Amino acid sequence: MLSSPRTDPVPMAHDRVYRGLRSRIMHGEIAPGQALTLRGLAAEYGVSMTPAREALRRLSAEGALTLSSSGRVSTPELSNERIEELAALRSLLEVELASRALPRAHMALIDRLQSINARIAEDIVHQDAVAYIRRNLEFHRTLYLRAQAPAMLAMAETVWLQLGPSMRALYGRLRRKDPPHFHRLIIAALKAGDEPGLRLAVRSDVTQGLRMLAG
Numbered sequence: 001m002l003s004s005p006r007t008d009p010v011p012m013a014h015d016r017v018y019r020g021l022r023s024r025i026m027h028g029e030i031a032p033g034q035a036l037t038l039r040g041l042a043a044e045y046g047v048s049m050t051p052a053r054e055a056l057r058r059l060s061a062e063g064a065l066t067l068s069s070s071g072r073v074s075t076p077e078l079s080n081e082r083i084e085e086l087a088a089l090r091s092l093l094e095v096e097l098a099s100r101a102l103p104r105a106h107m108a109l110i111d112r113l114q115s116i117n118a119r120i121a122e123d124i125v126h127q128d129a130v131a132y133i134r135r136n137l138e139f140h141r142t143l144y145l146r147a148q149a150p151a152m153l154a155m156a157e158t159v160w161l162q163l164g165p166s167m168r169a170l171y172g173r174l175r176r177k178d179p180p181h182f183h184r185l186i187i188a189a190l191k192a193g194d195e196p197g198l199r200l201a202v203r204s205d206v207t208q209g210l211r212m213l214a215g
Contacts, residue, residue, distance in 0.1 A: 014051035017041060018058055025064045025075060026161045027134045028168025033077040036065065063162040075165040083166060086159050087210040091203050093156045094140065098186070098202040100147035105190045112142055113190070117183050129171045133164070139183060140206075143190075163210070170209055180205060 021041070024030055041052040056073055059065045066076045078086070116139045123131040137160055144153050182205030189198035 013045075013047040014054040017045045017047055017051050017055035020045065021055055022059060022062075022064065022161065025059065026137070026157075026164040027130055028164050028171070029130050030075050030165055032165040032169055033074055034165070035072055035074045037073070059161075062158055064164070076162065078163075078166050083163075083210055086163055087207045089159050090156070090163075090206040090210070093152055093159065094144065094206050095199045095202050097144040097147045097149060097152055097156060098198050099195055100149055101143050101145075102190065102193065102195055102198055104146040104148070105143075105193075109142070109146060110187060110190050113139060113183075113187055116142065117180075117187070120180070120183070129168055132171055133167050136180070143186070167209075182208070 021036075030036075036056065038049050038052045038056065041047075041055070042049050045052065056065060060067050060073070063076070065073050067073055076082075116135060120132060120135045120139065123135055141153070141157075144156065147153070182201050185201035186198060186205065189195075189201055
């Protein structure tokens with residue numbers, strides 16, 4: 001009896017490393033400028049060097065990691081100019097996504113956003129910066145999924161990915177005590193069907209903190 005051919009585990013292993021590391025970078029679990037090594041990643045995820053190398057290559061191509069001339073791989077330390085650029089991109093993309101989502105903003109969506117915002121308040125009380133970032137992005141993603149614009153949302157997520165480590169630095173500095181003020185304005189605008197108000201609230205929410213960081 002012939003044995004069935006073995007499948008190559010590398011693609012699956014690479015995807016696991018890629019998705020796991022991508023999530024950690026996006027949600028600020030890794031500080032700006034922190035170095036990553038192939039050997040360390042391979043050991044952490046229990047894989048060979050090949051999938052670890054491929055995951056780092058993909059994340060570098062997405063701007064989530066930087067590669068120095070010496071071959072050192074690390075999370076980016078963004079200049080003020082780069083932060084301003086990414087804040088502008090968030091404003092352009094996310095305001096449009098919110099606007100497109102508005103006609104499909106039924107009460108179940110609004111209730112879901114209110115529930116996420118309540119949990120953000122708990123994260124603030126516990127001073128959990130990573131949970132705060134994760135939940136904040138969940139708030140935005142939940143709204144933008146209603147836009148039914150997957151290419152635009154993918155672009156927004158790439159910006160979030162590039163900003164993740166810097167966002168951790170920002171929230172650590174702000175020491176928030178209250179949920180984001182503009183989230184409440186976003187929810188109110190959705191309830192009222194107020195597109196100008198929604199666009200203004202989203203623009204303010206996604207740029208204000210980043211510009212404080214750049215300043």
